Amino acid sequence: MPVTRTVQAPLPRDAKISFPQFASYGIAMEHLVQRGLDMAFVMPPRMTRRTLEVGARYSPDSVCAPFKLNLGCFLECIELGADTLIQTxxxxxxxxxxxxHEQILRDLGKDIRFVNFAACDFSNPKTFVDEFRQLKPDLNLKRFTAAAIQAVRMVNAIDEVDALIRRRIGFVGDPSLLDHIHGRWLEQLRHADGLKQIEQLRRSTIRTIEALPIDMPRHPIRVGIVGEFFTVMDPFSNHEIERELGRMGVLVERWMDISNCLYHYRGRKMLPRIKGYAHYDMGATAMGTIDAALRYAKAGFDGIIHVKSAGCTPEIDAIPALQNISADYRIPILYLSYDTQTSEAGLQTRLEAFYDMISMRKEAQQ
Ligand code: SF4
Incomplete structure (x- = not known):
């Protein structure tokens, strides 16, 4: 069902804009707001248990965890001085x-502006430009376009560096070195000025990571992570599952990131590839989940982990298809559903049991 487009009122010059935290992508949003709109951005704080608890306290119980986290994050951004919140x-x-979200915040007495881009079409950037024009009628299109291109390039670079870290973190002697490089990379990227500098930083960070010695077995245990886009991409939401697997010495692959969603997520193209398992687009990123799982199964991965928020209907719909892939390719799949009550210890136990099972199976097969 299409979302009704609302007319957005122009923002005052001194608006303090914020956007809920989502992995490390806030850096790109900050760049777009500061450089493209010439307005102030309030960087959302790191999500914590408090973010989740505050969000859950004021959310309907049945909504998925991303709703609750976004709400908690909005409330923390307001505490930091944000008066204009963006929802995409x-x-x-x-x-x-x-x-x-807007209604709940108003009921809580928060005097905020809410900018909702829900009616924009992600495959048509012009729809976003039109919305930004309403928000800032004197928008400098040249400046805005340059900032938007740089923001997209930042997202691509963030995804590229993250993918490299994912593949290597299980095999470097001291994973904290990677954490340090990652933290420095994001801090430098945050202050990058223009495409050239973004590219220089990307290259030098990749060189630094590749220069770290790694000790990887000839046939490492390979696990593909698939699932709901927010929970799978956001380390806080999935309790840093990739880091945990890395700690166990697992090579982790994950196709789902913003860059792949922007450039390669075409449900119509995926359907023929997965036609033995799904005939219709089930919404959100469920087709990408099935498509990636099938690819990992065909590539001989040792296991797949399906990550989703509790109550996420598109990913619940994808589960029968994943079960069929698991049976056809004899590949184990661990199903993890996260909610506000997910316990660290319970998750750890399940991950360790899965790891033991796939590693014993691999040993027996060799
Ligand atoms: S994909 Fe699922 S978990 Fe994510 S926002 Fe939609 S319903 Fe919620």
């Missing part, structure tokens, strides 16, 4: 969350 919408019920 999405391809599931996330498209309707903006109105609900």
């Amino acid at each position: 919408g999405g391809t599931c019920r996330l498209g309707y969350y903006g109105e609900l």
Whole structure:
């Protein structure tokens, strides 16, 4: 069902804009707001248990965890001085969350402006430009376009560096070295000025990571992570599952990131590839989940982990297809569903049991 487009009122010059935290992508949003709109941005604080608890306290119980986390994050951004909150919408019920978030914040007495991009079309950047024009009628299109291109390039670079770290973190002697490089990379990227500097930083960071000695077995245990886009990409939401697997010495692959969603997520192209397992687009990123799982199964991965938020209908729909892939390719799949009550210890036990099972199986097969 299409989301109704609302007319956005122009923002005052001194608006303090914020956007809920999502992995490390806030850096790109900050760049777009500061450089493209010439307005102030309030960087959302790192999400913590408090963010989740505050968000859950004021959310309907049945909504998915991303709703609660976003709400908690909005409240923390308001505490830091934000007066204008951006909600982008999405391809599931996330498209309707903006109105609900706004209403809850108003009921809590928060005097904020809410900018909702739910009606924009992610495959058509012009729809975003039109919305930004309403927010800032004197928008300098040249400046805004340059900042938008740089922001997209930042996202691509963040994804590229993250993917490299994912593949190596299980095999470097001291993983904290990678954490240090990652932290420094994001801090430098945050202050990057222009495409050339973004590219220089990307290259030098990749060189630094590749220069760290690694000790990887000839046939490492390989696990593909698939699932719901927010939970799978956001380390806080998935309790840093990739780091945990790395600690166990697992080579982790994950196709789902913003760059792949932007450039390669075409449900119509995926359907023929997965036609033995799904005939219709089930919404959100469920097709990407099935497509990636099938690819990992065909590539002989040792296991797949399906990550989703509790109550996420598109990913619940994907589970029967994953079960069929698991049976056809004899590949184990661990299903993890996260909610506000997910316990660290319970998760750890399940991960360790899965690791023991796939490593024993690999040993027996060799
Ligand atoms: S994809 Fe699922 S978990 Fe994510 S926002 Fe949509 S319904 Fe919620």
